[in-house]
Amino acid sequence: MKTVKEITMHLQQVSNFEEWMKEIENDERAGVKKAWASWLNRYEKQQKIIEEHHAKLAFDASFKLSKDSYVAGVDEAGRGPLAGPVVTAAVILPENCEELVGVNDSKQLSKLQRAEFANTIKQYALSYAIHFQDVEVIDTFNIYEATKQSMKQSVLNLHIRPDYVILDAMEIPIDIPQSSIIKGDVKSLAIAAASILAKNARDEYMEQLHKEFPQYGFDQHAGYGTKQHLEAIEKFGPTIHHRKSFEPIKTLILK
Template sequence: MTTIKEIKEKLAKETSWQNWMDELEKDARTGVQNALNTWRRTQVKQQKLFDEHYAKLAFDESFRNDKIVLIAGTDEAGRGPLAGPVVTAAVILPNDACENLIGLNDSKQLSHEKREEFIDKIMDTAVATAVHFQSVNVIDDINIYEATRQSMKASIENLAIPPDYVLADAMTLDIEIAQSSIIKGDAKSLAIAAASILAKTARDHYMEEMDVKYPGYGFAQHAGYGTKQHLEAINHLGVTPIHRKTFEPIKTMLSKG
């Protein structure tokens, strides 16, 4: 009789129902039924990833015509934190299935490990990529919304190959290239999702460096967001050069200085 371990190993090699699996349904062993149910759940989950992937591809494809060949997606990371830059990225993906990007989603929906895994995949697949850091000084000078818009524009302009069309996540940019502002674009467009990953990971890596430069604030843990840990650190250690002076409660703290 085939062991449960052998059955699991055999199931792990299959992505579709095989005739020999019919016999597994008749196997009275609990371990066999558990293995079969686990395999079924895995296939359902994988099919969901496939469906979402091709829906994102179809969304991007809907903007393409004879004159629009290269579509760039752009997104941001870090509009809300009390410290650190806002980072934007732009990505042009090829006009194919991009199958190695199956599972790519809005950066907020993926674990840290998954985001890191996708960096190399995106860089290997993309026609062109660009990342732009907008400094705290610019954010304080012109406000976070305008700083983000200008950073997205810079990301697009820094692409080695100019796109024919731009899909921007919930933003209208001052560019001469035709564009669409897509609400929740990182969940709809594969190009925007790819940009969201590059922006998020680039910012996270920067904040990890700032954690070393400014110890005690926990920048590697909260990435500059206004957590209890972060606020307590500001009260105890003071404001650093990478804190946004126009953001509350820092603005009020400095005014009482």
């Protein structure tokens, strides 16, 4: 009979149910019961993630106009910050994307997870495009219009023309059929992938900006209006990367 330690180590190394586990289910030793309960919990969580993955794939496939048509997911990052660009991304994924199991709304993932998934998405996507919309455009128009223009450019920059475009609660001026999906980054794998690319690219941009303007802490808050950021703006004034049409920067400039 295997020891509790041997069984525990073995369970930690497998992710799917195997024939030998039937004996584990009936083992009365407390240590084995604990190890088995832990494995079951991990297994059930992973199965849920896989089920959600297939549901997202099916959701995207429902927009296909034919078996061979392409559906692009589009999302943005950075509409709310006081500084930096708004970044958008468009992604066309292959029909089978098992490598992307676990891809979710970028806000639900850690910074490290986003970076890892961004690399995987770039590797397996049939086509992807990322667009940075400058602060000048945001201030000239408004954040909503600037985001729409950026999303449009992301779609146009894809090297494969999509037959259908799905966006997270947005509509853009393109001559391609599209749907605006409420909570699209939760329902759609393609939109979730786009949200990850946009968020990861923007974070990298703001980290580079931090090297030029370390006193603002862009690597900590990515330009959002945190207490630290607001205090830095009050002390040092806005940079060329701050959105002059956003408060409190707008009022500060008028003083």
